[in-house]
Amino acid sequence: MLRLGDRAETRRRRKHFHGSETMKALKKALLVAGACLLSASAAEAGTVRVTIAEYSKGTGPYFEDAAKAFEAANPGTKIQIEVVPWDNLQQKLTTDIAAGANADLSIIGTRWLLDYVSQGVVAPLDSYVTPDFKARFIPTFLTPSIMNGHVYGLPIAASARAMYYNNDIFKKAGYDSAPATWADFKTAAEKIKATGGGVFPFGMQGKEIETDVYFYYAMWSYGGDIVKDGKSGLDSQAAIEAAKLYKSFIDGGLTEPGVTSYNREDVQNLFKQGKVATVITAPFLSGQIKKEAPNLNYAVAPIPAGPTGDQGTYGVTDSIVLFANSKVKDEAWKFLDFLFTTDQRTKFDKVEGFLPVNAEEAKNPIFADDRDLKVFASLLPKARFAPVIPGWEDIAQTTTNALQKIYLGQGQIEPTLKEAAAKIDETLSKK
């Protein structure tokens, strides 16, 4: 692990390698121009550059407004917002950091944070975080951003997962509420299939980001873990049972056909069109349904439980971090402080449909009395967060590949999972 003190050493080596300052300047200029024209203007004193992931069309306007409000209250400090599509965020940050042209603040997936901390790229916020400030947060959401006892980020966005189900379809099959266990769900799915009408009972995701997580829902219900004692849990009995369960849904025609061609948005769209009876996803689907399919009669329920009553939901936070090379740390912190006031948080979470991270904000009737959000909030005590391990994306990709092979019938369940687990163990053992 590279600690903060080693950064000078890193810098020395880089400098040594690139030979001269001119070369370095040239490299910087070219890389920045290539990476993003916006960031080409060098940070002047009092300007805080913020990289923002675009969650929806409302993200950019919200942050522009917040920046304006902040500038009005803090003359002399300028906030420069750079909005990046979520899919390109990792790539942009990598290029920017490599060129030393990164912003002062950035949103990152909390599951990447360990990589950033171990490379000394982000600065600890401990000197700024007062007990009062800490008390603003619901502890569940702040915890994932704390590493080795230091706060390295603040949870800018929080979400959990639950099962959306189509009331009309379930009613037609004789159900008034969502089934509580996977066994019940499978019986219900058979009945829904029997009622015909071209509706697929279980909307299953089999492609792109979070295909692995879609599988973990079932794996957690069977009592499994992503990583246990430093080893992958993908070859555990729980994982095998979960894979068998999903495969039986696919083979029984209880999912949409060709699951490996459906990513998260595709399955959500099928749900909005009434073509699948269920989908497991995040709170933001409620907002989309309100706008795009207002007549859809749906409800939200916990993800079905396994045979032993185990039940899991995925808790996710994105963190906003302060880069170690920022020259305007104090100003940047002031802006963070402003973003995490109850007022600002309420505005942001309303725009995006995220869960409140601020305890005061959660009491607001907009969130406390929302039919769907209540279900999500009730699941939080059982929520599992991405484990703090290096190489999360590497592991996600290995898992997704193994699952796709199983879903397509190109690999036997046990050997495919065992092979993937061995590969993940190798990733986990590196550094």
Add this chain to the structure above:
Amino acid sequence: MTRAFTPYILILPSFLLAAAIVLWPVEEIVSLATHDVNRFGMLRDFVGLANFRSLLADPDFWTSLWRTLIWTAGVVLGTLIVSMPIALILNEDFYGRGLARILIMLPWAVSLAMTAVVWRWALNGESGMLNSALRDLGLMDHNIQWLAQASTAFPMQILIGVLVSIPFTVTIFLGGLSSVPDDLYDAAAIEGAGRWDQFRLITFPLLRPFINIAFVLNTIYVFNSFPIIWATTQGGPANSTDILVTYLYKLGFRVGRLGDAAAVSLIMFAILLAFTILYVRLAMREEAAA
């Protein structure tokens, strides 16, 4: 003495420019490929060829390499075969030729990524245009999940690749055809040559240099082409439609192994360089012989 130096001084500015935009990045990539690099591009220890070794030990690299060759050959040959008759037809004088030419060229104006996204929608299993069109025509009675497995996804991707390469190739061919003098055909007709003989003995030989150019340029573009495969399947399911560029992207920006990714791009560079040199050599030898 001055005479000997003058040419070098004259080409120096363009050489420096070329060096700045070609050689310098290559030097940077070589340094990435031969070092232990963290995910933010910071160089650590020099590791020599270790990155290449780990790459060569990865079965996904070999399958991607093999698939890249199929992809390139499929798209380039498909494009040349389809473009030739289109160019011949557009070279004929007929009513509405101008409009027909514009229609063939139009797809060129749409960005490749956009075209690929549209195709991704068209190939959607439940609500895609292709399935509903085939069903309406009565050609099939159940939906095909085009992108769910490589056996249907990859041929479709090659097809899309051919479609988007046609405008460029047809343009080159049309340029070539306009340089063939008409009196050659008149003379051939008088000698009793039919249309097929005219094509075989006059058009095709005279078009050879243009076909060569279209072949080399298309190969270079297609070998490196990222958007079609990325937008439709991201190289999935289970890496079964990965070509080297998509494999490289995942390696570099998803997994964060920048050193390995740099090694892949050097290998790609070497393959293309070798191909181009070989091809130019062959073409030149042929021309000298002819």
